[in-house]
Amino acid sequence: MNLESKIYIAGHTGLVGSAIHRNLIEKGYTNFVFTPFPEFDLTDQKTVKDFFEREKPEYVILAAAKVGGIVANNTYRADFIYQNIQIQNNVIHHSYLNGVKKLLFLGSSCIYPKDCPQPIKEEYLLTGELEYTNEPYAIAKIAGIKMCESYNLQYGTNFIAVMPTNLYGPNDNYNLETSHVLPALIRKMHLGKCLMNSDWQAIRIDLNKRPIEGVSGNSNEDEILKILRKYGIQLSTLNSQLSTNVTLWGTGTPRREFLYSEDLADACVYIMHKIDFKDLIGNAKEVKNTHINIGLGEDLEIKELANIVKAIVGFEGEILWDNSKPDGTMQKLLNIDKIKSLGWKSLRILDEGILMEYVNYCK
Secondary structure (H helix, E strand, C coil), X not given: CCCCCXXXXXXXXXXXXXXXXXXXXXXXXXXXXXXXXXXXXXXXXXXXXXXXXXXCCCEEEECCCCCCCHHHHHHCHHHHHHXXXXXXXXXXXXXXHCCCCEEEEECCHXXXXXXXXXXXXHHHCCCCCCCHHXXXXXXXXXXXXXXXXXXXXXXXXXXXXEEECEEECCCCCCCXXXXXXXXXXXXXXXXXXXXXXXXXXXXXXXXXXXXXXXXXXXXXXXXXXHHHHHCCEEEEEECCEEEEEEEEECCCCCEECEEEHHHHXXXXXXXXXXXXXXXXXCCCCCCCCCCEEECCCCCEEHHHHHHHHHHHHCCCCEEEEXXXXXXXXXXXXXXXXXXXXXXXXXXXXXXXXXXXXXXXXXX
């Protein structure tokens, strides 16, 4: 890519897409095209076809996807498999038809079997059963990987798939109904701190920015307390003192790896500059598993993560665990030897990234 190249970022307002956009701007790129949602429905083939034929982007970054946490994935299973496959099929196919020079497809670490050896190597793909709660989403992302590989082999395209670990950062999803674990922890601890301090102004500001099931900062205190209690944030008594506790799902024992979205963006832009499909296949007779894991290379228990967030946010209440709720996969640590061998490594440690994101959240 050069600074004048025409770059299409699908999903440019999301967690990943916005981070990649910022990274490219910082490096001097200016020629971008977008398909803002919901005006452009990427599940609609004609919409995507017309866009590519009109704009003719040279480079494509496919970060658009329907995403969510355990509850959302398990509840909206049909939506997750249908919408993600439709988006991928349309964007990847029309990139090929319109001569796109290079495409980067963003997947997810949930593509791997639930009982994978740790840390997870790219070669473990399709070697076992998937985690049930996010199986439809994982299957869609696996289809995207194989679509990129297959188009490269049949049509000579240069489409690369990357599989990031769990992400967090600016423009994350803080909707407690659908969010992933880290943004949910940040918001719950923040609201718990505000409730503990009787800081109703801060609570109302938060709920006006991000209402929960229709309850906003304009609702009365009883309605607000009820919805907070539903999501595990409630007043309690600790050692005869009024306090606040925050209830989190599961046992807290699963281990997770987290990467700041700005670091992922840096890795993606590095790959767009430095790595081509031919660099990933070597002399292999059977081309497969050409995707690239991107992660921090370290993980920790969710309980440890909760305590880190608690300290950074300044929440002084009690953390409780609801063992009746699912844990999901017990460990998902990515092996990042491939990306390191290609010349990239992460820029930030976890504590630093969480602090940056909490400051950003409070803004």
